[in-house]
Amino acid sequence: MNSFIEKLTGMAPLTDQVIATDLLMASKTAVRNYSLAITETATPEIRQTLINHLEDAIDTHRKLSKYMMEKGYYHPQDTQKQLEVDLRTAETALSLSND
Amino acid sequence: MEVKPLSFSDHVIATDMLFETTASIKDLSVAITEATSDEVHTFLRQELRNAIAYHERIYGFLQDRGIYDAYNIPEQLKKDISYATEALEQ
Amino acid sequence: MIDNIGVHESLELHELLTFKSLCLTKSTVMQALVTDPALKELMQEDVTASSRHIEDLKRHLT
Known part of the structure; x- marks a missing residue:
């Protein structure tokens, strides 16, 4: 595990990309989880809390996806480019697990 | 509070509206995380807010009419079973 | 805080709390x-x- 972290930290720019992707996915899950929870609540105070959290979650997701687009990690408008990035990421992930 | 009990068809329609609104909230929240342009994002976000507000109104309506009781599970089950029985009789 | 919350609601809140705690730990460490x-x-x-x-x-x- 420690050598794994060392490997990761040894490739700083890639680590940033991996972490940003992980955060983006977490924030996406947050938006979904909160939306579902809102439809299951009956108490107005709880509903309001969940709505506020949902607004924050959408903000976080928006900021992260904009950051990733600026950095060239995320190309929603260009499938070909996105595929190249994803394949490169997959290669790196495979090489990390192989040695 | 004295309110007239809902007719069976009104009950069905209101429940369907609640479920459709729930579905639209789920779909909109998924769509928001896939929107790229600011314009679409802002639009979906407003639609999601509207859907949540609408869901609250329908839920409140069903609660006031005694169809939903989130705080008493045995009572809710009794209601659901009598609703199901009625549906079978139709 | 609220003395009467529904069973369903408290399960949802528990799940969100677990999810958020995980996110916070991950963000802090990473x-x-x-x-x-x-x-x-x-x-x-x-x-x-x-x-x-x-x-x-x-x-x-x-």
């Missing part, structure tokens, strides 16, 4: 590995917001 200042700042904002969210959820559950 912040140390990040090099880009803009990303670091975004993560710090996330940590602050998540902490506030966890406090809110806890308040409804206790």
Whole structure:
């Protein structure tokens, strides 16, 4: 595990990309989880809390996806480019697990 | 509070509206995380807010009419079973 | 805080609390590995917001 972290930290720019992707996915899950929870609540105070959290979650997701687009990690408008990035990421992930 | 009990068809329609609104909230929240342009994002976000507000109104309506009781599970089950029985009789 | 919350609601809140706690732990730990200042700042904002969210959820559950 420690050598794994060392490997990761040894490739700083890639680590940033991996972490940003992980955060983006977490924030996406947050938006979904909160939306579902809102439809299951009956108490107005709880509903309001969940709505506020949902607004924050959408903000976080928006900021992260904009950051990733600026950095060239995320190309929603260009499938070909996105595929190249994803394949490169997959290669790196495979090489990390192989040695 | 004295309110007239809902007719069976009104009950069905209101429940369907609640479920459709729930579905639209789920779909909109998924769509928001896939929107790229600011314009679409802002639009979906407003639609999601509207859907949540609408869901609250329908839920409140069903609660006031005694169809939903989130705080008493045995009572809710009794209601659901009598609703199901009625549906079978139709 | 609220003396009467539904069973369903409390399960939802528990699930969100677990989810948020996981997010907060991950963001806090991974912040140390990040090099880009803009990303670091975004993560710090996330940590602050998540902490506030966890406090809110806890308040409804206790």
